[in-house]
Amino acid sequence: MSTPQPQMPQAAPTTWQASSGPSYPTYTSPIPVVRTHLGHAIASEWTKIRSVRSTMWTLGVFVLLVIGIGLAAGALVAANSGEESLAGENPLSFGFFGLLLGSMCVITLGVMTTASEYGTGMIRTTMVACPSRGRVLAAKAIVFFSVAFVVTLVSALLVALADVAMLEGAKEPSAQEWLKGTVGISFYIALLGLLSLVVGSIIRHSAGAITIMIGLVLAPLVIALFMFSASLEDLRQALFEYSIPNQLSVFYSNSLTETGPSGWDPLWIALGVTAAAFAGAFALLEKRDV
Known part of the structure; x- marks a missing residue:
């Protein structure tokens, strides 16, 4: 005979009813x-660029090159030249050598400002924090350009003041020469670095972008030096005239050629090229994945 099993009490059917009021009291975030x-x-x-070690090292080497080579060139000329040989010489022009070498540091920093984030994957975090890609690129450009311009201006101004004081026999620079040799050249170097930043955003590879920019600076002048054919004379002359070293020398009224850019032309050329590259980088940034 089987033992009857105890019957479990049946749960009463649950009736769900929507609440007429809020489930939680109102909360306002502080x-x-x-x-x-x-x-x-x-x-x-700004937090990024000042918190990474590469910025301080790169700018430190830049300042060392610009001031060290500029002062060394001025001191060497002052020690080995008489007042008569310095007559008519622009004392600001001896800052050219340091700025030409120092521009490599600005180029490197400009590329690393964008390309290094793609290499480490940090760009994904940046884009999550700020989904507006154009805003990110504009912010990088503003911060970098401001830093590059200020550091270049301070360095170039210190070299200019020191060289003018050392080279007593040289002519006194005019106001226009002071403006071009300090503010003008600083704008040009900062634009060169900004172009590097844009190329880094397009290439997304630090080594590749740096190689492209160094080639842009040095290749036209080096190629022109080995063009011996008479049929290539026009191309050779154009490469000389529009090479970046020659455009830098224009700011000191000491152009390597008799024709080509003069006055403020190099600044407008750099501005136009950088603006075109920036537009291309912005278009690619909106189309490509990060």
């Missing part, structure tokens, strides 16, 4: 909600 803008992106990029 953190203010603000609409993000370009200023926030600039603050973020």
